[in-house]
Amino acid sequence: MKKIKGYIFSRPFLDERAPQHVQNIVIRDYCKKENLHYGLSAVEYAMKNSYKTLHQLVNNLKSLDGIVAYSVFQLPSDDLERKNILKKIIKQKKTLFFALEELRLSTNDDLKKIDNIWLVRKILPNCLKEIN
Amino acid sequence: MAKKNFLTSEELKLSNNFKKDGFIIRDVASSKSLNWIQSKFVSLIKKELKLSSNISNIDILNFTHKKISISNLNNFRLKIYNLINKEPDYRYHYFQVAKPFIEAIAGNELAMQKKVNLSIQLPKDDSSLLAVHSDVWAGDSPFEIVVWLPLVNCFKTKTMYILPPKKNKIFNKKVSKKKYSDNEKVYRLIKHDVKWIKINYGQVLIFDQSLPHGNIVNKEKETRWSLNCRFKNTFTPYGDKKIGEFFEPITLRAISEIGLRYKLPKMK
Numbered sequence: 001m002k003k004i005k006g007y008i009f010s011r012p013f014l015d016e017r018a019p020q021h022v023q024n025i026v027i028r029d030y031c032k033k034e035n036l037h038y039g040l041s042a043v044e045y046a047m048k049n050s051y052k053t054l055h056q057l058v059n060n061l062k063s064l065d066g067i068v069a070y071s072v073f074q075l076p077s078d079d080l081e082r083k084n085i086l087k088k089i090i091k092q093k094k095t096l097f098f099a100l101e102e103l104r105l106s107t108n109d110d111l112k113k114i115d116n117i118w119l120v121r122k123i124l125p126n127c128l129k130e131i132n
Numbered sequence: 133m134a135k136k137n138f139l140t141s142e143e144l145k146l147s148n149n150f151k152k153d154g155f156i157i158r159d160v161a162s163s164k165s166l167n168w169i170q171s172k173f174v175s176l177i178k179k180e181l182k183l184s185s186n187i188s189n190i191d192i193l194n195f196t197h198k199k200i201s202i203s204n205l206n207n208f209r210l211k212i213y214n215l216i217n218k219e220p221d222y223r224y225h226y227f228q229v230a231k232p233f234i235e236a237i238a239g240n241e242l243a244m245q246k247k248v249n250l251s252i253q254l255p256k257d258d259s260s261l262l263a264v265h266s267d268v269w270a271g272d273s274p275f276e277i278v279v280w281l282p283l284v285n286c287f288k289t290k291t292m293y294i295l296p297p298k299k300n301k302i303f304n305k306k307v308s309k310k311k312y313s314d315n316e317k318v319y320r321l322i323k324h325d326v327k328w329i330k331i332n333y334g335q336v337l338i339f340d341q342s343l344p345h346g347n348i349v350n351k352e353k354e355t356r357w358s359l360n361c362r363f364k365n366t367f368t369p370y371g372d373k374k375i376g377e378f379f380e381p382i383t384l385r386a387i388s389e390i391g392l393r394y395k396l397p398k399m400k
Contacts, residue, residue: 100377117381
């Protein structure tokens with residue numbers, strides 16, 4: 001069974017907000033489905049644009065198989081910072097899971113896919129957005 | 133002189149049919165992909181229900197009700213749904229069966245639902261019904277289309293119905309004037325106006341999920357197996373089903389990928 005650590009947010013992200021206990025419920029449920037051994041969650045700092053907790057997790061993956069974040073949109077919005085974090089995970093041959101979207105990253109192909117999702121999401125406010 | 137239309141005559145025909153009827157039915161664009169999908173399903177069912185290999189694919193699907201009870205149906209459906217959605221090429225083949233029709237209606241930079249839904253309607257089962265509804269009423273974006281693929285022939289009560297756009301306009305006026313307390317009353321209101329979809333294995337249905345649609349108890353002697361999956365243009369508005377968690381881009385084109393990553397040079 002893969003040993004992983006949770007990662008949740010204490011602030012809104014991309015206009016979304018989920019209470020911490022709800023984020024943990026989603027992560028726990030995902031781990032159960034994916035047969036992952038979940039060892040509690042680390043909480044990101046509330047300060048805008050802070051990714052200190054995530055960096056710390058990524059830099060201390062030796063005893064773990066990976067991280068499971070609540071959402072892919074909790075990654076840094078800055079394209080370069082996001083890519084660097086993801087590359088570090090791939091380089092260490094670890095996996096980053098995203099519970100809400102049921103996505104995972106362990107290869108460069110996954111990185112491209114996640115990057116595309118992020119870039120489309122970022123450009124959507126500039127596309128047609130009103131339904132009525 | 134008449135102006136040339138930018139769409140091809142086939143695209144135009146498809147678009148006009150879709151706008152007029154609220155759906156189109158076509159022979160699948162790739163029989164190879166359809167066979168791949170049906171064979172995968174049959175092999176999962178055979179394994180799960182421990183069936184012998186001398187039964188034909190179509191009989192296994194049409195007569196599933198002889199091997200599974202209504203009370204076990206949902207667990208069985210979820211098991212097959214999870215297994216088939218783990219097949220890495222499943223969504224690729226699903227897209228291939230309807231690619232040119234989807235592109236004619238929704239464009240070619242598409243976002244596709246991440247998991248293809250599975251519906252199994254056993255005869256006389258009232259536990260798997262989808263009462264009259266429009267997906268948009270429940271938060272879907274009106275920019276989505278549903279690609280509905282039967283694994284067996286579907287007819288009479290073994291199929292689904294849809295309210296055509298013209299009738300929907302009348303329906304919208306009616307419901308805005310009077311309160312209808314439940315879905316059954318809403319269904320009675322449109323019962324004589326809905327179009328029942330007759331579709332055979334080998335064909336694919338694409339419909340406008342903003343129109344009221346649903347099904348009733350399957351009173352035929354065969355089980356219905358059908359799949360459905362939403363597609364939309366990547367850059368149109370999303371409803372409650374978001375990019376990332378529900379949809380993912382599948383056919384981004386080169387200049388979009390370049391544009392998405394473009395940064396203006398920092399000039400002094």
